Amino acid sequence: MSSNKRTVVIVIFRPAFAADAAPLPAENRLVVRLETLLNRNGVPHEIWRPATxxxxxxxxxxASGASPIVAAAGGDGTINAVSGGLLGTECRLGxxxxxSGNDIARGLxxxxxxxxxxxxxxxxxxxxxxxxxxxxxEFTDAEFTDAESTDAESTGNESSGKKSAALIRKIDAGVFTSVNETDAAxxxxxxxxxxxxxxxxxGFDGRVAWNASRLxxxxxxxxxxxxxxxxxLFYRATDMTITADGETYSGRYLMTTVANGPFEGGGIPVAPRADPGDGLFDLVMIHDTGVFARIPLLLRVLLFGASDSTDIRLRQCHTVRVTSSRPVMAHADGEVISRNLTEFxxxxxxxxxxxxxxxxx
Structure with a gap:
């Protein structure tokens, strides 16, 4: 699985149904289709197939040391995993x-x-x-390592006079740290x-991700x-203290989302104004309104996104620190990362x- 020349795009292929033990023929058919499309578009490539x-x-x-472009072929979980191997490098992510949800692609x-x-x-x-x-x-290992890079390479193919449809841009990443988490085992x-x-x-968002992962x-x-x-109907809201860039908010919160991109849950605009390249989080804090009042509140968020109101507070920030009165669940890019968080x-x-x-x- 190595490539000496940086002329090959490495595609890391793990479709959403890989975690569901899908029949191997279905996965192989998708690989054949992907191979056909890559060849038709003139993209020299290797396809690597991880199990997890x-x-x-x-x-x-x-792959980041073997190619200037690494592509993630899969869902948000696969894109998250592949991006983790490329953070801080000059390797480009395709x-x-x-x-299933494709929210990262939708937001970009x-x-x-x-x-x-x-x-x-x-x-x-x-x-x-x-x-x-x-x-x-030249498009090779040594020269690429020394090549200058910019936050946006969008000039297109000047030699042919044709403007490229692609833009290579830098986006931000969030780092989650649990300060006090109880290990389930x-x-x-x-x-x-x-x-x-x-x-x-x-909170509620983490519980939804957990339940959705089982459907x-x-x-x-x-x-x-x-x-x-x-x-x-059955989720119990939690008393939390949330500090965003030094400003503290306390109360009983139903759902809190730290957004770098605008969508989650298969296209729900939870933070419609979030920009993954602006150097800021969009923090969405939704207060608990009681079991029956949750329905119209969440329906409004699901259909139109979160906006400042009596029950919803929006804040842009660089850092967020949360202390919860009891353990809560959390997800990162749709993948459940903890079921027992109290401080993070x-x-x-x-x-x-x-x-x-x-x-x-």
Missing amino acids: LGEAGDMARK ILPIG RIPRKLPAAVALLADGYRLLKSDMESSGN SGRSRQYECHFINTLGF RFLRGKWKYLGGVLQSL SATIRPAQLAVIGPATP
């Missing part, structure tokens, strides 16, 4: 969304139809190759750290809504990941 999300992250770290305006996503990846590949060749560099406190590039949710027969927004319905924090790290996206909205 952890292995996907390890592969990404290895996104081929073949997952990457096409969610596979043929269009592959075409965008091909444009990004040609853009990077053209930019390097026009600056006198040992009962002891532990510290835990992970990254997220889209959303971190806790194997649903996909996308329907899967998230199934998790909402399971949690709606999140910090933004600007311009950590170079991503191939569309040049125009």
